[in-house]
Amino acid sequence: MKEWFYFASRPRVVRRSLKFGVVVGTILIVINHGVALVDGDFSAERLLRMGLTVLVPYFVSTSSSVCAMKEQARERETDSAKECA
Numbered sequence: 001m002k003e004w005f006y007f008a009s010r011p012r013v014v015r016r017s018l019k020f021g022v023v024v025g026t027i028l029i030v031i032n033h034g035v036a037l038v039d040g041d042f043s044a045e046r047l048l049r050m051g052l053t054v055l056v057p058y059f060v061s062t063s064s065s066v067c068a069m070k071e072q073a074r075e076r077e078t079d080s081a082k083e084c085a
Contacts, residue, residue, distance in 0.1 A: 007066040020061040025054030 007013060029037075029050050036046060 003070065004066055007069045008062050010069075013062060013065045013069075016065060017058045017061040021054050021058030024057035028053045028057070 032053065033046060033050055
């Protein structure tokens, strides 16, 4: 778990995830809440759901990046072990 947070907190992972979260989250907010926003429905519950709508793609992007980085690290370890043999 410590390793996951190490990779997830890397600046380039955070930047990439923020970009995906904002872009994809905004699209999802328009799709799911567009009519309510046009009607001026800004209840606390709706704002909470909109915030969660942005967090979901952020965490998906972060998880994907962390998995790719961990896999790349494992491949490097395997390649290094092969070179030493």
